[in-house]
Amino acid sequence: MSLPQCRFCKAVLEHTFVDLGMFPFSNSYLRQEQISSMEPFFPLHARVCVNCFLVQLEQFEAPQGIFSEYAYFSSYSETSLNHAREYAGRAVSRFQLNRESLVVEIASNDGYLLQYFQAWGVPVLGVEPAQNVASVAEEKGIKTIAKFFGIKTAGEMIAAGRRADLIVANNVFAHVPDLFDFVSGLKLLLKPGGTIVIEVPHLLRLIQETQFDTVYHEHFSYFSFCTAKEVLQEHGLKVYDVDEIPTHGGSLRIYACHVEENSKRIEFRVPEMEGRELAAGIRELATYTSFAGRVREVKRALLEFLIHAKRAGKSIAAYGAPAKGNTLLNYCGIGKDFLDYTVDISPHKQNLFLPGTHIPIHHPDILRKTRPDYVLILPWNLRGEILGQLAYVREWGGQYVIPIPTVEVIR
Ligand SMILES: [Zn+2]
Numbered sequence: 001m002s003l004p005q006c007r008f009c010k011a012v013l014e015h016t017f018v019d020l021g022m023f024p025f026s027n028s029y030l031r032q033e034q035i036s037s038m039e040p041f042f043p044l045h046a047r048v049c050v051n052c053f054l055v056q057l058e059q060f061e062a063p064q065g066i067f068s069e070y071a072y073f074s075s076y077s078e079t080s081l082n083h084a085r086e087y088a089g090r091a092v093s094r095f096q097l098n099r100e101s102l103v104v105e106i107a108s109n110d111g112y113l114l115q116y117f118q119a120w121g122v123p124v125l126g127v128e129p130a131q132n133v134a135s136v137a138e139e140k141g142i143k144t145i146a147k148f149f150g151i152k153t154a155g156e157m158i159a160a161g162r163r164a165d166l167i168v169a170n171n172v173f174a175h176v177p178d179l180f181d182f183v184s185g186l187k188l189l190l191k192p193g194g195t196i197v198i199e200v201p202h203l204l205r206l207i208q209e210t211q212f213d214t215v216y217h218e219h220f221s222y223f224s225f226c227t228a229k230e231v232l233q234e235h236g237l238k239v240y241d242v243d244e245i246p247t248h249g250g251s252l253r254i255y256a257c258h259v260e261e262n263s264k265r266i267e268f269r270v271p272e273m274e275g276r277e278l279a280a281g282i283r284e285l286a287t288y289t290s291f292a293g294r295v296r297e298v299k300r301a302l303l304e305f306l307i308h309a310k311r312a313g314k315s316i317a318a319y320g321a322p323a324k325g326n327t328l329l330n331y332c333g334i335g336k337d338f339l340d341y342t343v344d345i346s347p348h349k350q351n352l353f354l355p356g357t358h359i360p361i362h363h364p365d366i367l368r369k370t371r372p373d374y375v376l377i378l379p380w381n382l383r384g385e386i387l388g389q390l391a392y393v394r395e396w397g398g399q400y401v402i403p404i405p406t407v408e409v410i411r
Contacts, residue, residue: 004047004058007179007221008231011051015285017222018212018292020044020331024355026216026323032351035358044327046215046222048288052230055203055222055288057215059177079385081112088116095166095195097122104157104164104189106149107172109133111142118142125162127153150178154185163191170199171248173228174219183235193263196237196256200228204277205250207287209405212295212331213324214249224282225252225273232256241267249381249404299332301407306338314373316401318342319386321349321361325378328403330356339376343367371396380404 003012022041030039042060049056097103103117108126110133117124118141126144128134134146147153149172157163167186176182186196203224206214215222223231229239232254241255252273257264281287309316318325321344329335335357343364344350352361367375367390375393377386380402387400387410394411402408 006049006052006054007056007177008054008227008234009049009052011049013047013049013056015048015050015289016292017046017048017055017288018215018295019046020212020215020295020327023217023327023330025218026326026355027218028355029321029349029352029361030355030358032353035353039355041356042217044215044217044331048285050285052227053224053283053288054227054231057217057220059220060217079382084113085116088113088120091166091168091197092117092120092122097165099123101165102162102191103166103168104162105168105170106186107169107175108137108142108144111137111140111144113168113170114142115140125157125164150181150185151188152185154189157189163194164189165191165194167194167196169196171201171251173198173200173223174221177220179221179231180235183231183237187235187237187258190237190258192258193261194257195264198228198254198256199245199247199251200254201248202244202250202252203227204280204282207291208280209249210291210294210298211249211404212291212298213328213404216323216327218323223252224277225254226277226282228252228254229270229274233259238264238266239270240264242269242273244273246381295331298404298406302328302332302334302403305401305407305409306334309374310338315340315370316374316376317367317370317372318359318376318378319364319367319390320344320378320382321346321352321354322379326355326357328378329354329359335359340370340372341366342378367393372398374399374401374409376401376403378403 003014023044024039024041046055046057099121101122103122103124105114106127108114108128114124114126126137126142127149128144129148131146134144137144200223203222232239236259237256238259239254239256243253245251245253316339318339321342339359341360341362343362349361350363377383377400400410
């Protein structure tokens, strides 16, 4: 079998970042009638490119298959709505947006963000490939194109007289199988003087905090700031600012404009972030090849804890049904032998089963009824918020378990 090529620079991918084994798709939650059927499993093998240091997975299924009936609706999270409201307010003032402007969001979900720009009187347009999600946005009055974004969709938008003053691409960059097509589309759609804002999980944090559970099939590329900047530069886009944000265990918010744009000077945060990454070894192969050993140690530590708890006769439930939880549980081999169930606040996930492990997903009320001794927090990146919501677990002496970066038990 020939080795795959880098999604960005086309170099042969001969180095492993982490090979987790065989997995079902993380977002393929199962209905009761599906749990006795076969599930397709695919390799979850992340490789690093020795030339551009993009960490990446091979694509095993067309994105149409993965994203066209996406089960995630942003508006169910109160926290994400508050962030969206603040984000829109800041963007309107920073980029001086008004009634003549256009804000385009790529992967606009149910319009959770664009609705706040619209409330400021700024025209908006969403691009969202999941038809069921796009329909929800349309019902809320957010004009939405139900298509994948790339050169073709950008061309159609321009032909309809629409170019963007602000393009927002939050949590989509990592999910793009064809980087060339996607970034070319951004470049075409951006008006002179406009800005593209991209949010993407930060590879440096993933490496430093052993966040291997954020590796799953729907997540094709893992970017350092240096590599993201290189990809954008290749397409005539200049990165002029960057923020660090807490999303998904630590993400980058990258600001880019046309390369010939002189009105935007490069902020000090750009060379500062590059310097930090280089000092952390982001351009050294050993930084990547030493990752897998630490991942195996996380598995051993978590299993050790769970085995000890079960031998002591304790009951354990999980909280949340995020994609990352499925990577963690399937990699560690944690099934119904350890976890009685998990719970999730999203009604779209309740009464389904986790892919691979077939652990049932219930409404959070079951925690009060069954009073587990331990609650394993799968979306550990939201631990602050979740521990607040689950304060009642303490009433019966229950404890919380955070799996990543190391097993931590909180009374
Ligand atoms: Zn490469």
